[in-house]
Amino acid sequence: KNEVEQSPQNLTAQEGEFITINCSYSVGISALHWLQQHPGGGIVSLFMLSSGKKKHGRLIATINIQEKHSSLHITASHPRDSAVYICAVPGGFGNEKLTFGTGTRLTIIP
Amino acid sequence: GAVVSQHPSRVICKSGTSVKIECRSLDFQATTMFWYRQFPKQSLMLMATSNEGSKATYEQGVEKDKFLINHASLTLSTLTVTSAHPEDSSFYICSAPNRFSESYNEQFFGPGTRLTVL
Numbered sequence: 202k203n204e205v206e207q208s209p210q211n212l213t214a215q216e217g218e219f220i221t222i223n224c225s226y227s228v229g230i231s232a233l234h235w236l237q238q239h240p241g242g243g244i245v246s247l248f249m250l251s252s253g254k255k256k257h258g259r260l261i262a263t264i265n266i267q268e269k270h271s272s273l274h275i276t277a278s279h280p281r282d283s284a285v286y287i288c289a290v291p292g293g294f295g296n297e298k299l300t301f302g303t304g305t306r307l308t309i310i311p
Numbered sequence: 312g313a314v315v316s317q318h319p320s321r322v323i324c325k326s327g328t329s330v331k332i333e334c335r336s337l338d339f340q341a342t343t344m345f346w347y348r349q350f351p352k353q354s355l356m357l358m359a360t361s362n363e364g365s366k367a368t369y370e371q372g373v374e375k376d377k378f379l380i381n382h383a384s385l386t387l388s389t390l391t392v393t394s395a396h397p398e399d400s401s402f403y404i405c406s407a408p409n410r411f412s413e414s415y416n417e418q419f420f421g422p423g424t425r426l427t428v429l
Binding site: 232234236242243244245246249287289297298299300301302303304 | 343345349353354355356357360402404406408417418419420421422423425
């Protein structure tokens with residue numbers, strides 16, 4: 202089973218700040234997911250990435266496969282970005298079953 | 312992007328009753344779907360893998376007779392919580408990988424079903 206560690210667990214920041222959330226895992230994988238969960242519970246898939254960097258609006262995700270590490274960045278953060286951000290990794294190459302990090306609860310203060 | 316729906320979004324039931332939750336892939340065929348459970352303040356945990364046309368496979372510690380999974384078509388998997396008890400109250404989420412997408416392993420998540428057993 203892939204062990205997933207996310208940090209920080211909680212993060213409070215002022216509107217406009219640059220946010221970084223980190224995720225490390227133990228077993229080599231083909232791709233990693235970043236998910237967003239709002240207070241109502243629904244999950245939104247933000248990124249799936251297997252190498253390098255992906256950008257979507259103010260969100261940027263990077264992954265270093267050799268280091269087994271990924272980061273999610275939010276530029277110009279906004280109160281509507283307040284949510285729980287979760288990284289999820291498969292069990293290994295060819296194993297689709299996802300293991301989830303404990304999540305980072307992000308609160309952006311206006 | 313691909314869409315996965317769940318129904319109902321919220322259900323409250325009495326202890327001892329059975330509850331069925333549906334997971335549908337709306338614009339792609341899903342031979343595999345995954346069911347997860349999330350207790351308050353905890354991570355999502357995989358419960359079982361639903362396979363179209365064959366039996367589901369359950370994770371260790373998940374009772375297959377209590378959580379019945381049926382994947383009768385390429386777009387629908389159902390999870391039935393039988394004889395529900397208050398400890399089954401949780402948020403249930405499904406996901407499905409779209410084998411035909413550019414990103415073969417990308418999984419699409421349903422919005423979740425909040426089950427409360429009284």
